[in-house]
Amino acid sequence: MRVIRKFIAFVLLPFAVLCLAAPNVVAQPRFRFDATPGRLSKDVVPLQVGLTLDLDPARDGFDGRAEIELRLGKPADVIELHAHELVASSAWLADGGKRRVLEVKPDPEAQIWRLVPADGRPLAAGRHRLTLVYAGQVQRQGSGLFRASAMIDGKPVPSLATQLEPIHARRVFPAFDEPVFRARYLLTVRAPAGLEVLANMPREHRSEAGGIATHRFAATPAMPSYLFAVAVGRYEVLEGRAAGVPLRIVTAPGKREQGRFALAATRQLLPYYTQYFGTPYALPRLDQLAVPSTRFGAMEDWGLISYAENGLLVDPATTSPAQQRRVFSLIAHEVAHQWFGNLVTAASWNEIWLNEAFATWMANKATDHFNPGWQTLLNNRGWVDETMALDATDATRAIRSGPVRETAVFDVFDGITYTKGGAVLTMVEQWLGEERFRLGLAAYMRERRMSNATAGDLWFHIGRAAGRDVAAMAASWTDQPGFPLVTVASRCEGGKTRVTLAQRRFRSAAAPAPAAEPQWQIPVRLARGAQAATVLLDQAQASTILAGCSDEPVRANAGGRGYYRVAYAPEAHAALRERFAALPPADRVALLADTLALAHAGALPLGEGLRWLALLPQVRDGGRVPLFKQAIEAFQQLDQAFAGTLQQAPLRDTARALLAAELMRLGWEPLPADDPETLAMRARLVRQLAAFDDAATLAEALARLGRDEAGTQPLHPSLREAVRIAAGVAADRARFDRMLAALAVAPGEQERRTLASALASGRDAGRARELLDRMLAGDLPSNIASMMPPMVAELSPHGELAYRHLLDHWPQWQQIAGQTGQRWLLPGTAENANDPARAQALIADQARLVGPDGARLAQRAAARIGQLADLKARAAGLGP
Incomplete structure (x- = not known):
């Protein structure tokens, strides 16, 4: 099916595009009961x-x-x-x-x-x-x-x-x-x-x-x-x-x-x-x-x-304010399901994204509508980047998953369905316009209410409301795995600017090159100064002419709503770095995310990402907090990759210098004028500095927790969880014993989660083993007990110990986690390792202990291990 390319003009000058023909896309059929895949007879x-x-x-x-x-x-x-x-x-x-x-x-x-x-x-x-x-x-x-x-x-x-x-x-x-x-x-x-x-x-x-x-x-x-x-x-x-x-x-x-x-x-x-x-x-x-x-x-x-x-x-x-955000967002997601999923139900598990991606997208929209100060779209960037990291490997899949084995249905309840699906919907909505998109969804709800639906039903109604062939564009995102890298180059020609765009699949450094390059129909949002336009890039390469020439580089993915990476010519990338603090907040977040991803994938020097992180203190507006969240997530990934190498210590020094300065700027004591973003960031900084064994942060956390326990200075709600988890990092024997005893009688789930995180963060190997042994007693809620090996692996240096504990006591762990939960135990515990041998062993261990229903989860974790191992191999270039 061919698509008519539609372009929105820059001020005073339309785009002229030279391109190849759009690829053919197989139509997505509309719902038919008798044609819906399933095990049971339709008779x-x-x-x-x-x-x-x-x-x-x-x-x-x-x-x-x-x-x-x-x-x-x-x-x-x-x-x-x-x-x-x-x-x-x-x-x-x-x-x-x-x-x-x-x-x-x-x-x-x-x-x-x-x-x-x-x-x-x-x-x-x-x-x-x-x-x-x-x-x-x-x-x-x-x-x-x-x-x-x-x-x-x-x-x-x-x-x-x-x-x-x-x-x-x-x-x-x-x-x-x-x-x-x-x-x-x-x-x-x-x-x-x-x-x-x-x-x-x-x-x-x-x-x-x-x-x-x-x-x-x-x-x-x-x-x-x-x-x-x-x-x-x-x-x-x-x-x-x-x-x-x-x-x-x-x-x-x-x-x-x-x-x-x-x-x-x-x-x-x-x-x-x-x-x-x-x-x-x-x-x-x-x-x-x-x-x-x-x-x-x-x-x-x-x-x-x-x-x-x-x-x-x-x-x-x-x-904490951060937890309140999570509660609001989760309620928004589940209430949205009363329409997406309940009133209109995905025809089969192959189409489960119609339930989950839309509930994710709708929850983000509603949360941002009622709480604009939370900067929901910017702060959710970490989820998108984590999903894109998986999507850049061969362990990924298409949003519309294709046939799903019944006993492995939970495999498709993942970031590809939720986060990628929601991000693609955000991108399509931006391309079509909010009102046209809403009218299409409303028509879809009316026509399919109390029934089932497929992607074909959805795009039929949205396309009719928008007056465009949406189905072909959308299918390029929902029906093939991965996502594109859009390269942008520009030059001045006769007083005008020629911009050249090209696409190819973005792949992690550890992923092999494809036999053939897939293509997407990409609504590339371009901006230069106050000018903005959207170009539907539906072929391998295209060029366009912009009015005038300017020292200011053209930005792609303006507004940060596209599910694609952007790479600029070196001079344009440098110019954007110079202007970083003055860019719109959403563009800064997208640009930093792309720079870090390109550096981690080997397309830029690994140190280039650290150079960009050093720009963050220059930002003085309300978009500063999401950038520091990105920095924390980037440092976490590099720390996991560099674990056990000479580069880990200097990396932590760099991270502590940036994050401790920001905590010092905010101060430990919450102020009446602090907005929710500031309260959440202070707590996040405390947790991350503690995770990096920052001595000053650990000492202050222990002192504040001591005053809280003595009743002389109660912890502010915004810091309560962070301080207690930080104290768990530095816990001595007596504190460890008190926390472990409190876990058994905790009055509610949030208290259990906080105590579990604090206990899992300890640095003593013997106590980590004791903690895992305690989970096998069988008297704790199964959700808390089964989370402990992955938590120990993520929050402490004892990931290998936790993995070995699973293997040594597998029948007991299997009983605790249950038929479904057992599939996550080994992958969740191994995924932060940086040794390729662990990836190979994980695949074999999962096949032996869990069987074929756990294969996809193991492959995803192995792909992440491969990415961390590649970063470790390139870490020497940063120097000791």
């Missing part, structure tokens, strides 16, 4: 699922009964549906008013039950009612139906919650567990009378007999199985209302008031999204549940969003 379709669950947090198991109304498109000898770790006791089909017994034939490897008529006769086409009686297991890890304990009055009190995405509904009930199958759910729960029960929809009826309460809930809209949710426990509720929708923040007892920040955020977000999409929230109520332990992250279950406590709750006395 057997669930319409309504009635579930009765007997749930008690004190039990290790549960009982269930599923009554499934389904439609057979043609006669069938067998019905297949998903079930995993469930045990059937009986199964039958209501057929013509009679009960036809079904034999349940489990296939554990495929996670399938095959239901075969006991009488040997085929099942007729048409509607049937399938009934299955079964039992299941409560999980220790945060997937399926899992136990989460809250510390109440110093004692653990269990509750139950669910995490069914992507393929864990089948561990709770027999399910058509693919996104394309939407059905209504009618839930009844029997639970101990003293406990509350939550579900997707409001409760319609409650009765009680013999100490057991029966709760019946209203029917859900038709939705995929992974959005089903139920929770049982003791709760407190904070109520509100927004956009005509009742809101509830649900917490463990004693934490209700910590939900006020989340309630206020939701009151902002729900009306904002309703207006943006022109489509109201679809359910009669929105609950948000703080799960007191066990779970990671958050889940957008329709009408009952659940979070790890530190993702929803804010205690003004202890929560």
Whole structure:
């Protein structure tokens, strides 16, 4: 498909472009139920699922009964549906008013039950009612139906919650567990009378007999199985209302008031999204549940969003501004899913970016809208650069992943889906204009509501609203891996400026050269002074003429919203360095990111990146903080690469000099006039200087923590987490023991995370081993315990010790992390190593211990190790 190139003029002079023909792009088909990939037959379709669950947090198991109304498109000898770790006791089909017994034939490897008529006769086409009686297991890890304990009055009190995405509904009930199958759910729960029960929809009826309460809930809209949710426990509720929708923040007892920040955020977000999409929230109520332990992250279950406590709750006395930002952004992401993912659902896991990339993009937009002082787009640059580093290797993939093996679906819940997907959407929106983009999304929502969608549906509606062939441009970004490097050169010709643009794939120094260069359709945003324009570079090379000549170089990726790197001719790069402090904040961030990436990839001398970091003190405006965040992230990566070399010490000296001067400028004591950016940066500097073993910072952190513990000078909330983690770096035996004891009885998730980080940061190898041994005891929440080896590897010098501990105690670690979590253990612990031998061993160890489902994660970590090893090999050029 060819694309008509569209150019926006510079002032007084249009662009003239000489170029090659645009490449052909395969069209992305629109949604068709029967053409959607999946394991189950499209001839057997669930319409309504009635579930009765007997749930008690004190039990290790549960009982269930599923009554499934389904439609057979043609006669069938067998019905297949998903079930995993469930045990059937009986199964039958209501057929013509009679009960036809079904034999349940489990296939554990495929996670399938095959239901075969006991009488040997085929099942007729048409509607049937399938009934299955079964039992299941409560999980220790945060997937399926899992136990989460809250510390109440110093004692653990269990509750139950669910995490069914992507393929864990089948561990709770027999399910058509693919996104394309939407059905209504009618839930009844029997639970101990003293406990509350939550579900997707409001409760319609409650009765009680013999100490057991029966709760019946209203029917859900038709939705995929992974959005089903139920929770049982003791709760407190904070109520509100927004956009005509009742809101509830649900917490463990004693934490209700910590939900006020989340309630206020939701009151902002729900009306904002309703207006943006022109489509109201679809359910009669929105609950948000703080799960007191066990779970990671958050889940957008329709009408009952659940979070790890530190993702929803804010205690003004202890929560830092940085953590408040994370909470707001996470809520914005999950509430956006009520439209992207729930109202309109990705047709299959191949298209999961339609859920996650859009929720990421929308959360950034909303967070920036309500909190412009947070500089969300600039401060998120670190996530983009981290994703681009992976995307520059052969371990990457396309945003639209192609076929995904069911048991490895979590592989596509990664930075390529979330961060790259969101960044590409930001770039497309800038190209088309915000209003045209919004109108296209609104049309997409209206046409696909209560149904499924593909990329073809999305680009059809956005393209129609924009009046452009968006699909071909977008496919060049979503359907092939990697991203381009745009080279920019300019010269004065007859009083005009000729700008030459070229593209090729950006690759890390450790990645082999490709056999053929891919091409993208790149909306390159150019700027010179106050002039700006966008050029769609849809071929290998193009040139354009600008009015006049100027000493000021032309900047590409102006505004920093493009997902590509930019390389300038040497003289232009030098001129931009001279003007660095005067550039717009977003352009500075993009230019610094590109310079560092080019230096790390070997396209510039390694020391060139350090020269640019030395420019940061010249910046005096509000864009200074994001630049120092970039500096910290760059120093972290180089420190990991130089570990064990003669260059590590001088690198740390350089880093400490820059960062300590900035901390001295800000001062340790927060001031009333400090804005959130300043408060967050002070804490970030403290943490990083401590990580680099800065003696003055460690001494001050220990002194301040001592005064806080003595009650003579309480820590400011903005510094509380940073100071405690810094103290963990320098902890002696007594402090280590106190922190380890406190971890076991910590009252909430944020406290556990802070203590875990502090403990993992210690420098003593013996205590690091003791810490890892303690995780194997089995009495700590599985999410905290399973995070410890990667945390030790990242925050201390003992990465090799942590990796060896995993190998020496693999069966125990495997049990703690669970079937899904085990895949991250070895890669997460090894990824900061700088030895190519570790990369090779990781691939082999992961294959041996985890199997094929862990291969992609190991390959990604090995690619990162290769990048660090390459940096280490080039470190000698910097000198000792």
